[in-house]
Amino acid sequence: MSSASMPEGSSSVAVQRVREHIVEFVCDSGEGAQTAGQLLGTVAAKSGHGVWTVEIIPAEIEPPVRSRAGASGNRVRMGRDAVTNMGDGADVVVAFNEQVLYSRIDVGAFKRGTVILLERKWAEDQSQVVRAAYADAIVEFGKVGYDVVEVPMEAECMRVVEDPRRGKNIWALGMVTWLYDLDVATVETELGKKLRSKGEDVVARSLELLSAGYSWAAGHLRFRYRVDCAPRDEARVVMNGNEALALGTMAAGIEVCSMYPITPATSVSHYLARSLKNVGGFVHQAEDEISAMGFAVGAAYAGKTPVTVTSGPGLALKSEFIGLAVMAELPLVIIDVQRGGPSTGLPTRVEQGDLLTALFGQPGDTPKIVIAPSTIEECFHDVVLARKLAETFRGPVILLSDANLATGQQPFRRPVPNEAWLSPPVDRCDWDPQVPPFAWDPETGLSSRPIPGQTGGAHVVTGLAHDERSRVAYESPVNQRAIAARSRKLATLFKSLRAPAIHGADHGELLVVGWGSTRGAIEEAVDRIRADGGAVSSVHLRFLSPLEPGLADIFRRFERVMTVEVNYSDDADDPTVPKEARRYAQLAWLLRARTLCDVECWSRVPGMPLPPGTIETELRARLDAVGVSSARSEGPPQGRGASA
């Protein structure tokens, strides 16, 4: 019998205060768990919590019902402080059938003690197979230590509506509203907003279901939580990374989004297709990625810094045009929402596998700026940044997001856009014909260019080697000078950057370096170990090309340095891989070449975000291996890995 079983009629229950909790709604696709989860996330955010919401997406569009691979839904992690990632094992799970739970178990979504509020109607299903499966599951779940609470969801719904399959999700939300002692009025408001378009009837019925679920819970559940809340007075918005990228595009004053659909990037352009016109722009769906990129190149040339949005396979196709944009110094922003690779790979899944191809994906020397946002908020602001960088440094800027940020939802301070963020209008002044279109400053590599239509500026842009006047040039010194000028721009940007901030102490036993969407999980793991006295710190890089300054200096202050990444590396202890042949994770490879420090790595390609607990375990193992799991209080040691 479950520790959380439900004596009929139990009424007043002690509320357990928790610093944070993870709640999942899972069901067959189409049963509305996503709506319930999103509403919970919104309400939690409204209530001032830190929140991270992430969608649970089945691999197929319409998977069969009650299938192991078919789990659809939402995970909501809410806490007192800012929540930066999806966390580890769930605390509470609401499930509409037991089968969908298996795929969640497979990915380690639960832990000992996870409370599963499970629809119990399957116990009385017509089909013997279904009944047996249900019974088996209850036993199995109990054995591994989950706390299963059987809930007569449809049966209870039927007291309110005729077809319980529509609305069960709202009933469940009602139950959770009671469970977390949420403000009922807020839930009702949000529900009303969400369903408004479906008509008053639907809203009314939903409010009834909500209240039914609430009452049932009050009457039957004998546990209840309240998540601590820190007071917040700033205005906040909540959205996922793709929405943030889309809004960032609008805030950057970008008028042209040229794209070809590809998962998991497409929803950026879905948003823009609805909204970009509101700020005077449009979305061009091209016939393929090459054309999408060519269109962007044309728009850039004509004076309108565009954005093109894609994922791995599309990035590969854009490669030749990216080379041209570098060569012809055309400002544009390429958003790559990375997915699982290589090739078609894992289209809906998480990976950070495009770093090296972003840097080195083109033949010849193609210096370009590569940045990676590490939070939803940065997704927004980095588009604004990217456009400015593209224009200032005259070239393509690649922005590496990923499927983790794309689907994760998080509240953040509401941005206050201003005109300085917007793209300036096309220059229509005359151009001094004496000034060549590539008047490379010898020190910075920078130059400014005439835009078509500017009187006096006519010249021919070309992907061939060219001189300052953009004339085709085959002479060795010109080629050397031009390539150097383009390269120089990265050095110029580098000089304007600051060393990255260190999360934790500025010296210690172990430094973890990350980039992109792993930030939240890495920092959480570091914090947990530091809380136990472990001398771990972390550094998170936003600029990948050029790499941020001061890295070797920082690295030298730690006994060992490692990256944690969601891409492939041979394990250090793999007996089949000679140390000399070991393939490192992508950032690790860059850092080794750059700093000559023996930067280690731990990386995995699970197709999912790395949970903080998994990272924590890995880091602790490293510390334990050298017997230094507690903090060191001496001054910075002499870096062993550094030779320079």
Added chain:
Amino acid sequence: MSSASMPEGSSSVAVQRVREHIVEFVCDSGEGAQTAGQLLGTVAAKSGHGVWTVEIIPAEIEPPVRSRAGASGNRVRMGRDAVTNMGDGADVVVAFNEQVLYSRIDVGAFKRGTVILLERKWAEDQSQVVRAAYADAIVEFGKVGYDVVEVPMEAECMRVVEDPRRGKNIWALGMVTWLYDLDVATVETELGKKLRSKGEDVVARSLELLSAGYSWAAGHLRFRYRVDCAPRDEARVVMNGNEALALGTMAAGIEVCSMYPITPATSVSHYLARSLKNVGGFVHQAEDEISAMGFAVGAAYAGKTPVTVTSGPGLALKSEFIGLAVMAELPLVIIDVQRGGPSTGLPTRVEQGDLLTALFGQPGDTPKIVIAPSTIEECFHDVVLARKLAETFRGPVILLSDANLATGQQPFRRPVPNEAWLSPPVDRCDWDPQVPPFAWDPETGLSSRPIPGQTGGAHVVTGLAHDERSRVAYESPVNQRAIAARSRKLATLFKSLRAPAIHGADHGELLVVGWGSTRGAIEEAVDRIRADGGAVSSVHLRFLSPLEPGLADIFRRFERVMTVEVNYSDDADDPTVPKEARRYAQLAWLLRARTLCDVECWSRVPGMPLPPGTIETELRARLDAVGVSSARSEGPPQGRGASA
């Protein structure tokens, strides 16, 4: 007055014996200097000399006459020993007008004392402008120390033929035949072979012109050379790198060459279009590079390991399909004849700019084999090797040649093809359906696969993440296992490789590391310095992925290690580039990450091969900078750059 002027009627001239000489023929395009040069090269090879011939190609198809940028022709370097590169300043130049010499001068093709045998008719040209230009040039050339010998070429030709513009090249060849005391019969035979197809009349007239040039030289030139000759008894062939790649393709038993035209790779397929059918194959000219690569992927899948030939921009377009070939483990050979980059760049020129994109050009983890031939002979044999590697390791193999090898001609031992080199026929046996199509050996990552038509082997190849049975798999452990298996294959190959041979002593002051077509020039530079007692050695890498074993060990035995490459790097002493932001040459970058040694680099992008003399100067400067230009006789020093 030139030291080599021509007193009318001088008869017997002392022959000066030289170890090697460089002769150039340069003219307007269409005047036949290429034919003369090629014939000289062939004759020199026949005579047992080491030879390197390289075409001088104008940038345009039909450049205007007497234009500075229009130089067309041939450089022939012949010597007693094997000649591995185009060398430094020319010894003798035959030029049909003075203007074309300027572009040669610009690229440093000449040196003090270069003898220029110059058509003198321009001195009496109708046009005042032409006469003045000619006169100016003579003065200018004299000033910089060239030895100009004015030769009445057309005038002399007119004694034999009516239109001297056809045949002047043969007359000049006659002159050179005398000048180098070549065997007249051999020259006549080769001339006959070359012109056979044009009819007897042409041959007869050409022989007359040849003899006229010979006699004129005998009567007028008062200097004469003989290039030393080492006896050789092996059968030799002479060809350029693209021909060697084509013949290697045939020798590998490859039946499918799928391509799209692109300079400087196209001539590989021109050769194959004529000849591949002779060994039972064909060339497919696709509608674009993507399709060419897709066609190759299809042929590979169907059991016929194909080759696809391209250059930078084409490689970029093939990128997505390369990822698929890695993912689906399909054996095929990609020949990339690198050209100047980035983007359209310098289509006809030399660069080694595609190394990093060959390794990292695809999103996600795409381990693949990358090799680079460093001689014409290796161009031949590496295709055979590449096909075997592709089939053994089930994946794409990229072979990086470049415009230097493509157009350089060199004699080498005639290969003795055998059946073991040929692709085996498609397996038609039954397949044990118990054996999955990706039965990855956990140690090696290797597996063998059923080919369509094999009974029992039906399965679906996919670019999606998949398990051993090639079933689409979204589970984390499967993805991790599959990616690891593909990566493992590189470790397996690595274990079978030997450490690279060291050219020179196995320890010393400076180690130069190179790859690809720079081998000859680097080793020649090293030899020259070693001859003076400098403690320089070099290592040349044929395998770039995986990198060859033992590198860190070797590096540790030298005080400093540097690469010499024809791609871009920021100079170490560039004041505008902070050391920390310095962008290294491509191999240097790889070696730094791999070995953690402070591998330096010196690289340039002149669009031309690096001459040995230029490399020599650079290396000497490095030695001088630390005051160690002479050899060190102590044992191997402790490597400073190595930390592992």
Added chain:
Amino acid sequence: MTKLPKAWYMDGRLRHLALADYEGTTPRWCPGCGDHAALATVQRLLRDEQIPPDQAVVVSGIGCSSRFPHYIHTYGFHGLHGRPLPIAEGVRARRPDLHLFVVTGDGDCCAIGTAHWIHSIRYNMKMTVMLFDNNIYGLTKMQTSPTTPKGGRSNTHPEGAPLSPLNPLSITLSIANVSFVAQTADWVPAHFASIVKRAHAHPGLAFIRVLQRCPHYMDHHWEPIQSDPRRQLLLFHPEGVPAQANDQRAFPERLEHDPSDLARAREVASRTDVWPLGVLYRNPCAERYDLDTAVGLGMSGADKLAALERELTQFEV
């Protein structure tokens, strides 16, 4: 019911092949998706023709329809988005022995794959190409495709597609060396079957556009055509799909159309009042590139080496 094991290979080449021999993994298309019918049709063709599963290859791109190879038990190649045709050409080039099918979608073929589509028609290498045209991007969740009708709403054009759709038949019929063009629909399985049979027998590239329902994103989209027999024009001819006894009921609108008449075929393809179903064009004598690419197949190693020596001799010094 005890089935014979699917991989009953011991005597697979002797025994009668049943539909079960062509079953791959369980189809994961949405209920009611037209792709299900297509799959069954091709499986039946293979069974009817008794083609061993290991002698057939199905190549596809990426899209809902392109999942086809996973669901049929033959050799399969689930390739890249837009690129099934080059892959299939590479397969065909040296393998005249295989039965070759290509499955593609309206995005796969008519957007990102356009160049390969056009050129594959001209190459005319023997294969059966099925374009599943649901007028939408299914797999990526409802974006406009080149065949989406003007005004059709999608996630990339929430206010409606701005342009008239491409007509894949008209374009295909305008390409040099076109040799077989037909149209059918997922909801007329018997017709579909006879078209595929004809296509499979055709000596060259047979291009079939299949009007395909996508209930998930384009619910009721084809319904007006499907439910109104007058909007479907049955093409019949002894050289195409011959007239059938019971056509009359299902297809009140019929046209005797000689598929050797290219000009008429183009006219029929351009009609906007009705959707022609049948063989629009057929020329069994068009040049076949796969006959060129198959040169020298099976040349012996000894002959190759001899030829190679001759080549090398030309370079000897």
Added chain:
Amino acid sequence: MTKLPKAWYMDGRLRHLALADYEGTTPRWCPGCGDHAALATVQRLLRDEQIPPDQAVVVSGIGCSSRFPHYIHTYGFHGLHGRPLPIAEGVRARRPDLHLFVVTGDGDCCAIGTAHWIHSIRYNMKMTVMLFDNNIYGLTKMQTSPTTPKGGRSNTHPEGAPLSPLNPLSITLSIANVSFVAQTADWVPAHFASIVKRAHAHPGLAFIRVLQRCPHYMDHHWEPIQSDPRRQLLLFHPEGVPAQANDQRAFPERLEHDPSDLARAREVASRTDVWPLGVLYRNPCAERYDLDTAVGLGMSGADKLAALERELTQFEV
């Protein structure tokens, strides 16, 4: 002769523009190359229309013909092989003010650029597209192009091209939303000029195929057509190129062809006995995508910020 300085910008917008104002660097095409004539024709058009060099953009791909932008003094974009059309579309999208020309070759447009060619016709964004069709790859030294006649020898098909050539006109005319298709030749400069003039005035994408001589690799290739007036069919019509007084002599074969008749245009395009010269099709009312892409041009910063705030508010918690 003292010329005015080319960059005489002080009053460039006031003074009469002369041919010299459109001179770029010295053309480097082979002597006799048809591209020279084309260049002169476009330069004359700009002069005749008095279009300031800085208001015109010429986009090209890669190939001999694609060197065009270097030789004309306007803004120019010498892009990537096969990709001038996407670039031009990107230019046009937000720049209705510029005069936009595209130069492409038969390899550039009909091989590697096929997909963009097909879709650009459908987008129908205002620009003048000139396909210089010399039936060969010039720049890369004589490989087969999709328009090389069957049997034509090249370096990739030394024994002759195996397939019939694509007909760029037929294909273009089969694409939805096609709005202007014409054919001319480099050796009929007056005709060329009137076609380009018509094209430039056309409200949409005007596609011109220019039969172009390549004396270097295809010497005498067009001569049989050029020298035999009966193999050139002059199309005339008030809505296309109107009949001229002296047509009679140069073009004994003439056809009054109404360019609004698409079916007839397709027939004319398919003719193999003669090469039609003139406007085959013209529909000034076809949908123009560039009108859609130009939405919101010139919206003020304040309006944008206000709209943005509204968007953000939707996400507020």
